[in-house]
Amino acid sequence: MTDEFERLIHAELDGEITPDERARLASLIDADPGLAEEARAYRQLGTILRAVPPVAAPAGFADSVMGAAVMADSADGGVAEGDVAGRSNAAPRFRLVRAAPWMALAAGLLIAVAFATRPDERFQSPGTTETAAVDRSARGDSADVKDRAKAVDAGLADALEEGFEAGSELRFRRRVAEQDKERPSEATADAAPQRAATPAPRMPAPRMPAPRKKVGAKDAPAPPATAAAPPESNSAPPRPTPRPTPARKPVTAKSPGAPERTSPPGTAPADTSPAAGEPSTPLAEGDDTASTPDFEKVLDDDRDATRKRGASRDAKRRMPIRYVVFHDVAAAERFAASLSAAVARDAKGKSEVTAERRKPDPGGPDLDDTDPDDTDPDSPDRGSADPGGAGPGGAGPATGGGSERPAADPAASSGRGLAASSARIVARLTIPSARPSVRALLDVPLSDGQWAAAAPPEVRELLARAAEERKDVEDRRRRETADADTADEPEVESERGGVGGGGGVVGVGAGAAAGAGSLSSAAARVTTVEIVIVVVPPPKPTGSKPGR
Amino acid sequence: MPEPVATARIQGSSKLESSRHADLEAVQRCLAGDREAFAGLVERWQDRIYGAIFRMVRDPELTRDLAQETFLKAWSKLASFQGGAAFGTWLYSIAVNQVRSEMRKRSAKKYGAPVSLEALRGADDERAFDPADAGPGAVEKVATQEDCALLLAEVETLDPDHKEVIVLREFQDLSYEEISAILEVPVGTVRSRLHRARGELRERLSGRVL
Numbered sequence: 001m002t003d004e005f006e007r008l009i010h011a012e013l014d015g016e017i018t019p020d021e022r023a024r025l026a027s028l029i030d031a032d033p034g035l036a037e038e039a040r041a042y043r044q045l046g047t048i049l050r051a052v053p054p055v056a057a058p059a060g061f062a063d064s065v066m067g068a069a070v071m072a073d074s075a076d077g078g079v080a081e082g083d084v085a086g087r088s089n090a091a092p093r094f095r096l097v098r099a100a101p102w103m104a105l106a107a108g109l110l111i112a113v114a115f116a117t118r119p120d121e122r123f124q125s126p127g128t129t130e131t132a133a134v135d136r137s138a139r140g141d142s143a144d145v146k147d148r149a150k151a152v153d154a155g156l157a158d159a160l161e162e163g164f165e166a167g168s169e170l171r172f173r174r175r176v177a178e179q180d181k182e183r184p185s186e187a188t189a190d191a192a193p194q195r196a197a198t199p200a201p202r203m204p205a206p207r208m209p210a211p212r213k214k215v216g217a218k219d220a221p222a223p224p225a226t227a228a229a230p231p232e233s234n235s236a237p238p239r240p241t242p243r244p245t246p247a248r249k250p251v252t253a254k255s256p257g258a259p260e261r262t263s264p265p266g267t268a269p270a271d272t273s274p275a276a277g278e279p280s281t282p283l284a285e286g287d288d289t290a291s292t293p294d295f296e297k298v299l300d301d302d303r304d305a306t307r308k309r310g311a312s313r314d315a316k317r318r319m320p321i322r323y324v325v326f327h328d329v330a331a332a333e334r335f336a337a338s339l340s341a342a343v344a345r346d347a348k349g350k351s352e353v354t355a356e357r358r359k360p361d362p363g364g365p366d367l368d369d370t371d372p373d374d375t376d377p378d379s380p381d382r383g384s385a386d387p388g389g390a391g392p393g394g395a396g397p398a399t400g401g402g403s404e405r406p407a408a409d410p411a412a413s414s415g416r417g418l419a420a421s422s423a424r425i426v427a428r429l430t431i432p433s434a435r436p437s438v439r440a441l442l443d444v445p446l447s448d449g450q451w452a453a454a455a456p457p458e459v460r461e462l463l464a465r466a467a468e469e470r471k472d473v474e475d476r477r478r479r480e481t482a483d484a485d486t487a488d489e490p491e492v493e494s495e496r497g498g499v500g501g502g503g504g505v506v507g508v509g510a511g512a513a514a515g516a517g518s519l520s521s522a523a524a525r526v527t528t529v530e531i532v533i534v535v536v537p538p539p540k541p542t543g544s545k546p547g548r
Numbered sequence: 549m550p551e552p553v554a555t556a557r558i559q560g561s562s563k564l565e566s567s568r569h570a571d572l573e574a575v576q577r578c579l580a581g582d583r584e585a586f587a588g589l590v591e592r593w594q595d596r597i598y599g600a601i602f603r604m605v606r607d608p609e610l611t612r613d614l615a616q617e618t619f620l621k622a623w624s625k626l627a628s629f630q631g632g633a634a635f636g637t638w639l640y641s642i643a644v645n646q647v648r649s650e651m652r653k654r655s656a657k658k659y660g661a662p663v664s665l666e667a668l669r670g671a672d673d674e675r676a677f678d679p680a681d682a683g684p685g686a687v688e689k690v691a692t693q694e695d696c697a698l699l700l701a702e703v704e705t706l707d708p709d710h711k712e713v714i715v716l717r718e719f720q721d722l723s724y725e726e727i728s729a730i731l732e733v734p735v736g737t738v739r740s741r742l743h744r745a746r747g748e749l750r751e752r753l754s755g756r757v758l
């Protein structure tokens with residue numbers, strides 16, 4: 001009876017009760033007061049249910065839906081109108097979008113854990129992994145490409161931005177360590193044919209953040225007056241638009257990285273702009289005019305130290321060295337700090353950078369002091385700057401240890417009038433090469449073209465000028481090489497790898513691509529890389545103005 | 549004896565069916581690339597879909613999200629709509645699946661937050677409290693709104709299956725057949741679920757409202 005009552009009362013609530021059912025329900029209720037109470041409660045419930053007001057969509061809901069639909073179509077990219085099926089996965093998930101940062105964070109953590117825990121099989125044991133690395137490069141390992149792209153975005157770009165914004169004309173001098181030059185044929189012979197047969201893995205043009213201070217083309221620094229100028233005795237054509245470098249004040253602690261200069265009208269103010277803060281020496285990649293004698297001296301010394309270390313250590317661990325050249329100490333230090341921070345970010349805060357900062361020798365000249373009057377070519381600053389501390393990993397002497405070597409007279413050798421004695425290594429960073437930030441350093445082909453694609457406009461202009469000047473320098477070098485008086489030059493050329501690229505110097509002129517490939521392979525062979533940050537004082541005006 | 553309930557049911561269901569042809573035409577236009585036609589569908593169905601979801605989740609923010617996702621899913625899957633069922637039925641089924649998916653995510657905690665009467669008044673149609681409605685039944689109507697708050701709070705605690713049929717049947721005026729199509733269960737299952745849900749509500753509200 002109760003089941004019948006239930007069926008009939010629900011039929012009444014649903015409005016589907018027939019007259020016969022209604023009569024039957026009434027009889028049941030009349031017969032049982034309990035059922036009457038139940039019926040009253042159900043009817044009251046029905047009344048309340050019907051009294052629940054409807055809910056309307058909020059105003060603008062339809063518009064928001066249509067806006068989201070348009071967004072979905074846009075995100076889908078090029079789905080033809082009417083191809084609704086093509087939009088099957090295009091609808092944005094707004095709550096997923098909210099969760100996207102967490103998902104990204106989780107993915108980043110996973111990547112970091114993978115890097116931290118994965119044995120560095122890709123970067124170990126040259127003899128066993130080199131071929132594999134080359135093969136991996138040949139087939140365009142997507143993971144490597146992603147790593148590099150991430151590295152450029154996350155780490156190196158920031159560091160480079162620091163350098164650019166600090167007004168320093170940044171230049172990478174990337175050089176595979178001595179083992180790449182002196183390396184016996186055991187690795188080269190194996191890898192070289194494969195490298196030649198396989199295209200060098202090219203890094204997509206790194207996306208450089210735009211400089212905070214825009215410098216238009218008109219504001220770009222003028223071509224260097226002295227850096228690329230030929231010696232007076234040379235009959236090379238005069239440099240275009242030579243501009244004497246104004247006298248510079250000693251740099252104070254307040255503005256260590258931006259020596260004050262008087263800028264000509266129309267140029268950007270001093271302090272931070274690359275156009276105004278530096279003496280306008282375009283240190284383009286491969287610009288041999290930037291291979292100042294003092295810098296070459298530092299490189300030679302560093303090479304010597306590396307060679308010493310290499311005998312015991314690098315034989316089994318080929319550690320490439322990358323030189324990053326600055327004109328400005330503060331910018332160099334910022335770059336070092338930025339690079340360290342970038343690597344730390346890659347490693348999720350794990351300290352993996354072995355940094356050796358070179359403090360200026362109290363007795364030596366102030367590196368920031370670029371006053372020509374204070375730069376004594378005979379001052380043993382480079383040697384004193386290096387107290388002979390342990391190099392990266394605690395082995396071997398520091399790089400600047402070649403101080404006993406007499407500094408060549410830069411003015412005599414090149415006539416550029418640079419302060420030879422004040423070039424020094426600011427820091428050496430030994431960093432695991434697996435870190436994306438360092439991979440970027442290793443893998444980005446630093447040819448002029450690559451830099452031109454990546455660098456801010458003002459830097460691109462500098463690089464363009466530098467390319468022209470480099471061509472002039474190459475011509476001059478060829479003439480000098482042909483001259484019997486330059487007997488020492490071939491040796492130097494051979495050791496440096498020449499102006500036009502090749503050899504150990506990577507990213508120089510036409511040799512950039514091959515060099516980049518070589519570096520990439522080198523990066524695949526090693527576990528660490530040394531980043532040597534060198535500060536070279538800007539060229540100073542000499543007594544004679546070239547071209548006059 | 550007047551049968552307003554039955555009349556409302558029939559009208560509601562017939563309304564659903566009456567828009568079927570218009571919906572199909574709009575769907576065809578959408579598939580032909582007419583975005584405005586979909587806008588018309590959204591306009592036509594937004595209140596029903598939003599209301600159904602709101603009665604299930606009782607969270608305006610979540611309701612907005614789920615309703616929007618429902619329409620976006622319909623937009624992206626429109627080509628898969630065969631027209632065998634009414635567009636409204638298809639849309640309701642998407643909405644119910646959205647709610648179910650959300651409930652699974654929140655299965656560990658009680659679904660939705662307690663809603664005060666004021667919040668209910670704010671969320672619901674304010675016409676129920678319009679002074680212009682004052683008349684012979686005004687006092688009874690206000691009392692009914694308070695009862696509604698209690699009722700909705702109890703609906704909130706129902707088993708999801710029961711809540712679905714209560715919402716679709718009592719608040720959305722859908723027929724058993726339509727609910728059966730939406731929930732993809734037999735009509736008898738819909739009926740039994742609805743009976744159990746009503747009985748549960750009656751028991752819970754007994755002595756307070758009923």
